[in-house]
Amino acid sequence: MTAASIASARIEPTEAACPQFVAFARYTAARLLEQPEMISDAGNHFAQLNDLILQLEARIFAACGSGRDTIPEEPIGNLLWLFNRAYLAWETELETRFVMALESGAVASYREYLLYERFRRLLAREFSMVRISAAPKALFIGSGPLPISAILMAGYLDSAIDCVDINVDAIARSQSMIDALALHDRLRPIHRAEPAYSVAQYDLIIIALLAKPKRVILENIARTRKPDAQIICRTSYGLRRFLYEPLAGREDLAGFSIVDSRVASGGDEDTISSLLLR
Numbered sequence: 339m340t341a342a343s344i345a346s347a348r349i350e351p352t353e354a355a356c357p358q359f360v361a362f363a364r365y366t367a368a369r370l371l372e373q374p375e376m377i378s379d380a381g382n383h384f385a386q387l388n389d390l391i392l393q394l395e396a397r398i399f400a401a402c403g404s405g406r407d408t409i410p411e412e413p414i415g416n417l418l419w420l421f422n423r424a425y426l427a428w429e430t431e432l433e434t435r436f437v438m439a440l441e442s443g444a445v446a447s448y449r450e451y452l453l454y455e456r457f458r459r460l461l462a463r464e465f466s467m468v469r470i471s472a473a474p475k476a477l478f479i480g481s482g483p484l485p486i487s488a489i490l491m492a493g494y495l496d497s498a499i500d501c502v503d504i505n506v507d508a509i510a511r512s513q514s515m516i517d518a519l520a521l522h523d524r525l526r527p528i529h530r531a532e533p534a535y536s537v538a539q540y541d542l543i544i545i546a547l548l549a550k551p552k553r554v555i556l557e558n559i560a561r562t563r564k565p566d567a568q569i570i571c572r573t574s575y576g577l578r579r580f581l582y583e584p585l586a587g588r589e590d591l592a593g594f595s596i597v598d599s600r601v602a603s604g605g606d607e608d609t610i611s612s613l614l615l616r
């Protein structure tokens with residue numbers, strides 16, 4: 339999605355936005371534009387990027403908690419793409435560092451991951467929307483270096499979960515993490531470089547918020563799925579769109595309808611919303 343399409347499709351200048359949030363967002367954008375290496379080389383600039391992102395998140399939760407969950411007007415509202423790239427670089431680096439710490443023995447459990455509690459709550463919300471049959475075949479798309487969502491899915495299912503990622507390095511990292519934690523019988527990492535593959539065997543499919551483009555992923559699912567498969571697609575709303583790029587709208591849904599949802603809102607320290615599609 340381009341900055342221009344975000345500007346035309348997503349900005350709704352209604353109430354005044356939270357001034358504290360706007361001031362910090364302006365500061366963050368200036369820092370990211372001055373020092374693009376924070377995004378392009380997040381591994382070597384992680385301390386600065388981490389500090390900015392954690393402060394940005396805190397201001398989003400505070401603004402939403404006070405009811406001022408409104409995207410500010412230009413110019414900052416037109417820079418969502420910059421914040422989204424920074425958040426993607428941050429979360430990917432956070433996962434990579436955590437997997438390295440697990441492999442080296444510096445941390446002992448995936449429960450020590452910074453976002454563990456947030457993902458635990460997310461999966462609880464998602465599983466409150468689905469019917470679980472015996473031994474369902476499950477797929478997680480966009481599992482990343484640390485497949486935390488798939489690990490948590492395993493707690494709800496008695497079958498193994500296939501974890502797909504387009505990035506071969508992410509799959510290699512997750513494989514070594516699975517080896518380190520002896521999770522082979524629960525998670526199966528699969529590299530898929532191409533967007534077209536059959537999902538006909540799956541009863542339950544969850545699509546990560548950072549897996550893109552959503553339209554291509556959902557078109558492939560629409561073409562190849564089992565008719566009664568349950569599909570959860572993640573998205574974001576309100577100021578949380580400064581963190582994660584949301585679904586663009588009906589055009590991304592590839593003909594699916596939304597039958598249920600769990601929305602992260604208010605001052606809760608949750609960032610991801612989930613849509614159950616049919």
Ligand SMILES: C[S@@+](CC[C@H](N)C(=O)[O-])C[C@H]1O[C@@H](n2cnc3c(N)ncnc32)[C@H](O)[C@@H]1O
Pocket residue numbers: 429430433479480481482483484485486487488502503504505508546548549550551555
């Ligand atoms: C950083 S992870 C975040 C997910 C998180 N680990 C979880 O368990 O919820 C996002 C991953 O999505 C992958 N990805 C992006 N687009 C994708 C696509 N179209 N299909 C599969 N994986 C994709 C990226 O390569 C990245 O590794």
